[in-house]
Amino acid sequence: MILGMIMLMSFGLIDTFFVSLLGTDALAAISFTFPVTFTLISLNIGLGIGASAVIGRLRGQKEFHEANETATASITVAVLLVGLLAVVGMLTIEPVFSLLGADETLMPLIKQYMLVWYASGVLLAIPMVGNSVLRASGDTKTPSMIMAVGGAINAALDPLLIFGFGPIPAMGIQGAAWATLIAWLIGAVWILRLLAVKRKLMLPRLLTPSELKQYSQRVMKIGFPAAGANMLTPIAGGVMTAIVATYGAEAVAAWGVGNRLESIASIVVLALSMSLPPFISHNVGANQIERVKTAYRNVLTFIVLWQLLVFVGMWLLSPFIAEVFAEEQIVSAQIVLFLSIVPLGYGLQGIIILTNSSLNAMHLPMGALWLSILRLFVFYVPIAYVCSLYFGLKGLFWGCVLANLLMACVSLIWFKRALTQTHALHQQQEA
Known part of the structure; x- marks a missing residue:
């Protein structure tokens, strides 16, 4: 998983690099799109979580036909829901991005990019949920390969479509969106053939409406709260982008680069x-609570130490990184400021993310949803905003770190209580 995600995130960073060569306006425009694009991606992630949880249990119970039906239903529902959201998105580009703080100068660039990207978001639903089906069936290598190849195709097409080559016209920022669409079209065809024909992990046909309703209900019971929790992140990101936008397009450009680097740092x-x-x-199913406690504690200890090393590396390399991504001195300085502060909280953020995923694994998706609400709208956005009022952009960055620290403490307490309650429930059932 680490290898596959390194490849995918690295190519996403390359995407940002090529767009940055078009200038600050193009970089600021694509930075405004991150909260919106991640909203669609979050829906796919949530449905993938639901699919993985349900299909994994069915396969453990040897209910292979029902698992295949559920896999088919999961992918179908993902395409339908993401498609609906994409249509709404296409019709509301201007009002949505105006709310995020984009001005009239950036709006044409945003429209060019998003009209194509929304179509690619629908295609992305197929490999994302399909990969969850593979993981639920015990295969983590193939999903990593599909992620890596998709990212590689996207990165290879970026310079060709953005700047043009031979008979291929220069499409500017829209070329980046077309590169993404082509990459995930190939990924969608690949995963469907793999699941339906080669592995026979889903049905090679569409489900009837009654079948779709029957087999998608359990997936959505876990998937919707998980998707909701994931979708809160880009919503909060949109609010934060609007706050950052008050400091100018240069600050938004630096914020966008920082967020892309955060994806790499959090792999x-x-x-x-x-x-x-x-x-x-x-x-948890086997009532081996001590093993759960040990795994949870060891993973969190490791991730805090690991992310501390990542912070040191990003801090030391910040001048070089800023030079790569920014031509203007003011943008470069703000990227350095971001990298010198915000990554300090990535280990604490890791505690929150891993606690959320653990609660979903315990079939407590509403607990994970409430944790996300607390993190983003009680701690992250309010604290960062208040700090920015008193200390400017630097205060906003330190506010992000403080919010992660407070929320990490809440997450540890929450998980401990959830595990105790789950253990007590198991004992009651055994009695």
Whole structure:
């Protein structure tokens, strides 16, 4: 998982790099799109979590036909829901991005990019949920390969479509969106053939409406709260982008670069958030609570130490990184400021993310949803905003770190109580 995500995130960073060569306006425009694009991606992630939890249990119970039906239903529902959200998004580009703080100068660039990206978001639903089906069936290598190849295709097409080559016209920022669409079209065809034909992990046909309703209900019971929790992140990110926008387009450009670098810096956390839940769900099911406690404690200890090393590396390399991504001195200085402060909280953020994924593994998706609400709208946004009022952009960055510290403490207490309650419930059932 780490290898696959390194490849995918690295190519996403390359995407940002090529767009940055178009100038500060293009970089600011694509930075405004991150909260919106991640909203669609979050819906896919949530449905993937629901699919993985339900299909994994069905396969453990040897209910293979029902697992295949559920896999088909999961992918179908993802395409339908993401497609609906994409249509709404296309019709509301201007009002949504105006609320985020984009001005009239950036709006044409945002429209060019988002009209194509929304279509690619629908295609992305297929490999994302399909990869969850593979992981639920015990295969983590193939999903990593699909992620890596998709990212590689996107990165290879970026310079060709953005700047043009031979008969291929220069499409500017829209070229980046077309590169993404082509990459995930290939990924969608690949995963469907793999699941329906080669592995026979889903049905090679569409479900009837009654079948779709029957087999998608359990997936959505876990998937919707998980998706809601994930979708809160880009909503909060949109609010934060609007706050940052008050400091100018240069600040938004720096914020966008910082967020892309955060994805790279958090790869190990994200990989663990996909590998820890199956371990926890199996051991909770077997009432091996001490093993769950040990795994949870060891993983969190490791991630805090690891992310501290990541922070040191990003802090030392910040001038070089800023030089790569920014031509203007003011943007470069703000990237350095971001990298010298915000990554200090990534280990604490890892505690929150891993606690959330563990609660989903324990079939407590509403607990994970409430944790996300507390993190983003009680701690993260309010604290960062208040700090920015008193200390400017630097205060906003330190506010992000403080919010992660407070929320990490809440997450540890929450998980301990949830585990105690789950253990007590198991004892009652055994009695």
